[in-house]
Amino acid sequence: MSKICSISGKKRNNAYAISHSHVRTKKIQHVNLQTTKIWSKENNRWIKVKVSTKAMKTLLKNN
Template sequence: MSRVCQLTGKKANNAYAISHSHRRTKKLQQVNLQWKRVWWPEGKRWVRLRLSTKAIKTLERKGLSAFAKEAGLDLNKL
């Protein structure tokens, strides 16, 4: 599975690693992804999602159904 948040679509960012001599080499800044089991009240079951930590915080505020609808994610297929 690719390293992409299932709700926000966040993925790796291209950046530079800068040494002490200011030599720059390219690197990837990966998203902090976590597997999270979330209770889905409408479906009366647990849903396992790969979420960024930012999405987990937003999920607690918005709720799963609203956030999934906003992201265009069909929870029945998970």
């Protein structure tokens, strides 16, 4: 399974981990994905999707 939000399309970010001596090493910042069930009005049933917590918050706000 890919680590991409199925609603917002968010994916990982490349960044640097900087030590005290300012040595930079590459790291990956992953999206906070959660598996949740969302009601589909078209199919009239629950659908399991991987959604970022930011998208979850937006869904709850709009409902």
